[in-house]
Amino acid sequence: MNPANYLYLSAILFTLGALGVLIRRNAIVVFMCIELMLNAANLAFVTFARMRGALDGQIIAFFTMVVAAAEVVVGLAIIIMVFRTRRSASVDDANLLKY
Amino acid sequence: MSALAATTFTVPPVEFGKLSPMLIAFGAATLGILVEALAPRAHRYRIQVGLALVGIAAAFGAVLALAKTGVEVVAQGSVAIDGTTLFLQGTILVIAFVGFLVIAERKTDQNQDAFAAQGASVPGSQAERDTTRKGWQTTEIYPLLMFSVGGMLLFPAANDLLTMFVALEVLSLPLYLVCGLARHRRLLSQEAALKYFLLGAFSSAFFLYGAAMLYGYAGSVNLAVIAQHVAHPDAGSTLLYAGLAMLGVGLLFKVGAAPFHMWTPDVYQGAPTPVTGFMAAATKIAAFGALVRVLDVGLGGSSAVAVWRPVLQAVAVITMLVGGILALTQRDIKRMLAYSAILNAGYLLIGVTSTTAQARAAVLFYLPVYGVAIIGAFAVVTLVRDAGGEATDLSRWAGLGKRAPIPAALLAVFLLAFAGIPFTSIFIGKFAIFQAALNAGAPALVIVAVLASALAAFFYLRVVVVMFFSDPLPDGPTIAHPSIAVKTALAVAAFATVALGIAPSLLLHLANNSAGILAK
Structure with a gap:
């Protein structure tokens, strides 16, 4: 199969993730969409590495996974902290700071 | 044998x-x-503060020791140690030291620091009252902020996009957490x-996807290799x-353009004020360092510059207009300083888009003088207090000059200084940036910047007028008496702001x- 198809898939995943961040209202879902964007970038790295016959793109994907895992730890901590205070994880309810 | 030799692992040298x-x-x-x-x-508090300050001072000593050495790209081409890096690292460490003095302050608020007794306790709950009564402190913020400082040191030095991405996350993740730990106004x-977290993670995903695209373009994330392919x-x-x-997108998010x-x-309004000051100064320095490196080293080829330069110039204009105009409408001092930070990001972008060594030097001069002044300004904000924390509403500051002159x-x-009055450091910084932009052939940008400065002078001076030329409120805010550490930080910031305005040479x-030495 033509490896370029994986790049199209990666672009579609990234777009879906970005749209999800902009449209969805639940902080957890927004966060999952961000993870989707990171994984789309991973797929692009791995595909480019495959197309060039190089390894470094695949290693970069591992780095990204570790960083994404660290981000999950911090992100879930913040979302749960906000949920315990407000009994809601909706990003629309967080509206004290404006203008 | 040859197969065996090929599989032998050679340890890469790390400097x-x-x-x-x-x-x-x-x-x-x-x-x-x-x-x-x-x-x-x-x-814990005593040990953590001591450890952090000693660590910062030791790292600064290491930067000074490295200052004699020449340009070198180390760690298999992923970290560039050159004049620009060392200048920015030294600046970040100085800012971090002053910032930590303010962050560690406990005297202004009844022997409590600015952070929630326990981040996990729900605001207004019994658990919160218990932990506060027991006098617990969230001392975790010191190691968290030290990780952030480490990431900031790496960010402007990163010579490949992967290292830059990791540094970006290492500097950001602790800041997301610390922003949510204010003692007062916890909601x-x-x-x-x-x-901050959701938008920051969103923008770093853009950064990473951009890095993937450049990897596909050049077959490497190394800035030098990308530069070769651009040429x-x-x-x-x-x-x-x-x-x-x-x-x-990722980098402009971090610089706040x-x-x-x-x-x-x-974020500037909601975060604990000492952290806001630290963040406003240090993150901006690190992010502009990274931006300069990506644009000048990786994408400095003339065909790429022709593409990004007009776009960034437009971003600079929009940034200055947004910062200048929206700052006029603010009634909260922290929010006003945030819009002023956006405005200043616009000035710095003018310097970045000029792409000459002179402009880079102007940016390098502007970053420390701006950082020191903004950290000082936020330190003053921590001193003006109401029952529920800091009195950040501008109307509460009426007549403050009569009640608390210092x-x-x-x-x-x-x-x-922010307003750019002569004999202050930021005046010199602005002058250097505008001059570099004129020499680089962008007079239109300079005209917009000067108009934005005139607009900005109005809202900065409005605060001064409110403080000195209106009558004090009968139930006005109390002025905390800070410890010697905060007094030192304020004195250093004010001295630097004035002294570097009079003798900037x-x-x-x-x-x-430093700007002339950039590892390419």
């Missing part, structure tokens, strides 16, 4: 000496975690952390432009020398 400033910062952070696990609660603080293109440029745009500035006012005068010095000279 630990050259990396020592970052290693010291990360080492201090790791020790801080051990302290958190092992030391008794009563002693605002948690909301700021949520917004001698062997394929179409679609991937280059896509990568450039997405990388730009419009249209990616939305988080800045919310803090009011200090804030006036910083605000006049030493720092200008240093910035000029």
Whole structure:
């Protein structure tokens, strides 16, 4: 199969993730969409590495996974902290700071 | 035998000496975690503050020791140690030291620091009252912020996009957490952390996808290799432009440029004020360092510059207009300073888009003088207090100059510097940037910047007028008496702001020398 198809898939995943961040209202879902964007970038790295016959793109994907895992730890901590205070994880309810 | 020889693992050399400033910062952070696990609660604050300050001072010593050495790209081409890096690292460490003095302050608020007794307790709950009564402190913030400092040291030094991405996350993740840990107004603080986190993660995903596009373009994330491919293109440029745009989104978010500035006012207002000051100064320095490196080293080829330069110039104009105009409408002093930070990001972008060594030197001069002044301004804000924390509403500041002349005068010095009054450091910085932009052939930008400065002078001076020329409120805010550490921080900030305005040549000279040395 033509490896370029994986790049199209990666672009579609990234777009879906970005749209999800902009449209969805639940902080957890927004966060999952961000993870989707990171994984789309991973797929692009791995595909480019495959197309060039190089390894470094695949290693970069591992780095990204570790960083994404660290981000999950911090992100879930913040979302749960906000949920315990407000009994809601909706990003629309967080509206004290404006203008 | 040959197959065996091919599989033998050779250890890549790592130049630990050259990396020592970052290693010291990360080492201090790791020790801080051990302290958190092992030391008794009563002693943690003292140990953590000492450890952080010693770590920062040691890292600064390492930067000074490296200053004699020449340009070198170390760690298999992923970290560039050159004049620009060392200048920015030294600046970040100085800012961090002053910032930590303010962050560690406990005297202004009844022997409590600015952070929630326990981040996990629900605001207004019994658990919160219990932990507060027991006098618990969230001493975890010191190792967290040291990790952040380590990431900031690495960010402007990163010579490949992967290292830059990791540094970006290492500097950001602790800040997201610390933003949510204010002792007072915890709902605002948690909301700021949520917004900062979601938008920050969103923008770093753009950064990473941009890095993937550039990897596809050049076959490497190393900036030098990307630069070679930009100079001698062997394929179409679609991937280059896509990568450039997405990388730009990630970096412009971090520097707080419009249209990616939305988080800045919310986060600056909600975060604990000492952290806001630290963040406003240090993050901006690190992010501009990284931006300069990506644009000048990786994408400095004339074909790429022709693409990103007009776009960034437009971003600079929008940033200055957004910052200048929206700051006029603010009634909260922290929010006003946030819009002023956006405005200043616009001035700095003018310097970045000029792409000459002179402009780079002007940016290098501007970053420390702006950082010191903004950290001082936020330190003054921590002193003006109401029952529920800081009195940040501007109307509460009426007549402050009569009731507390020294803090009011200090804030006036910083605000006049932001407004670009002659004989202040930021005046010199602005002058250097505008001059470099004129020499680089962008007079239109300079005209917009001067108009924005005139607009800005109005809202800075309005605060000064409110403080000195209106009558004090009968139930006005109390003025806390800070400890010697905060007094020192304020004195250093005010002294630097005035002294570098009167005698800037030493720092200008240093910035000029450092800017000329960029590992390409």
